Amino acid sequence: MAELAQAIEVSNLHKRFGPLEVLKGVSLSARQGDVVAIIGGSGSGKSTFLRCINMLELPSAGSVAIHGETIEMKTDRHGGLMPANRRQVQRLRSQLGMVFQNFNLWQHMTVLQNVIEVPVHVLKQPRDKAIAVAEALLRRVGLYEKRDAYPAFLSGGQQQRAAIARALAIQPLVMLFDEPTSALDPELVGEVLAVIGDLAREKRTMILVTHEMKFAREVASHVVFLHNGIIEEQGPPDAIFGAPKSERLRKFISSIH
Ligand code: ADP
Ligand code: MG
Secondary structure (H helix, E strand, O other), X not given: OOXXXXXXXXXXXXXXXXXXXXXXXXXXXXXXXXXXXXXXXXXXXXXXXXXXXXOOOOOOEEXXXXXXXXXXXXXOOOOOEEEOOHHHHHHHHOOEEEEOOOOOOOOOOOHHHHHHHHHHHHOOOOHHHHHHHHHHHHHHOOOHHHXXXXXXXXXXXXXXXHHHHHHHOOOOOEEEEEOOOOOOOHHHHHHHHHHHHHHHHOOOOEEEEOOOHHHHHHHOOEEEEEEOOEEEEXXXXXXXXXXXXXXXXXXHHHHHO
16 A cells, blocks of 8 residues: 655755754654644744745745645745745645634634635635635634624634634645744633644644643644754653653753743
C-alpha cells in the first residue's frame, strides 16, 4: 500500500528579516489527524513559522509541502525566494484554515457574512450552499443566534469562535491556530478551548501555537518547543511536560505555571 502523504511537511525552513534570522532550519511534519502543539517563549519564531506555512511570509530557504505537494519557489532578482506559481499558492492556501490571536474578523461584515465570504467570493461556491454550511458551523461553535451580529457587538470569546467557524468553512485539510486564546480575558478562554478540543477529538489535523500548557498536554499528539528559531526539543506531550530534557524547556514550563 502506498504511504499516505503527510498533511504538512516542512523541511529545513529558514526565515530572515534583514539581518535577523528568525527561523534557523525548522523541520516538522504532521500526518492527517495529528495535533501538533508549538510552544516557546515570545519572539522564538512561532508565528513566523505558521505564517511561512500558509505563505503569509515567504521563507528565505527550505520547503513547505501540503498533502504531498511542495510549494514551488523561485529566486527573485535580489536572491530571495518567491512563489513560482501564484495559482498554486492560492490553491494550497485554501487547504489551510488560519485562526489568529486577534480574531481578525472583518468588522464591517456580520458573523454570517464573515463565514461565507471566502467560500462565496474566492471559492465560488453557490451562496445558498455556503450559507447552509456556515449556519451548521455556527451552531457547532454555539453562535447561531449571533449570525447577524457585527463583531464589535460580540465578546472576544464569541469573536474567536466566529473566526474558527470562518476558518472551518473552507473545509481545510489543516487548521493553523496562532495563540487563539492569548487575547482573551481569562473567563473566556475555556469556551474557545472547548471548541478547539472538539476539533482535536474529531481527529482534525492541526498545528496549534499555544501557551495553554495543560490544554496542549491534553489534546496534542506531538509537542514542539521552539527556542530562538530552532526546535530545542520535541516529543509526545507526556515526555515534553512530564520529563523535559532540555534545561531551557524546563525553565520555560515552570515560567508558565
Ligand atoms: P513568536 O510568535 O514566537 O512570539 P514571532 O515569529 O512573532 O515570534 O517573531 C520572531 C522574531 O521575528 C521577533 O524577534 C520579531 O520581532 C521578528 N519579526 C517577526 N515578524 C517580523 C517582520 N515582519 N519584520 C521584522 N521582524 C519580524
Ligand atoms: Mg506569536
